[in-house]
Amino acid sequence: NAGVTQTPKFQVLKTGQSMTLQCAQDMNHEYMSWYRQDPGMGLRLIHYSVGAGITDQGEVPNGYNVSRSTTEDFPLRLLSAAPSQTSVYFCASSYSGLAQETQYFGPGTRLLVL
């Protein structure tokens, strides 16, 4: 199993550009989520999905869109990038959305918005 994979590993954008961060998992997990990691702030939840076709907002959803058309994929879209979105983005998955479930994290995408 590859686990959770993310592409690209690193991206530089100009303010106002759009892009999609890709996330895929091959563990047949129902639950997937996106976090952003900023210095001194830990990780914060952006969006999550409890299954194909179902998504919901986390604590910092503004500026981001998600969709979940398959169990395996959960892309994160930035429609108009802003410097405040410079961060490291992690995708995670777990078997279910139960609070005691272990979440498995991808290697991250480092995004720089100029």
Place this chain on the structure above:
Amino acid sequence: AQSVTQPDIHITVSEGASLELRCNYSYGATPYLFWYVQSPGQGLQLLLKYFSGDTLVQGIKGFEAEFKRSQSSFNLRKPSVHWSDAAEYFCAVGALLGGGNKLTFGTGTQLKVEL
């Protein structure tokens, strides 16, 4: 709302010395607690978790953590640190958010190991 505090931003220990990383949480019900480790440029790897039962939890790489409800703490320990343990360590509490699982993370403790 739940929260996690890791009071130590940086810790330096000598190889072979014991280690304790502190974690305090705030949560209204029985917490689901996790410790993750992040090596430079890598994702997060689960070290151990607590959600019920024995309050002393064993994890991978020789780590253990003890849940103390009276102190709202879940400190991570290792009896003898190896140079490869140098990394950033995150404590987290899991809770239901709508239909899903939200992890609330502390700000992390950066561990440096001196040879």
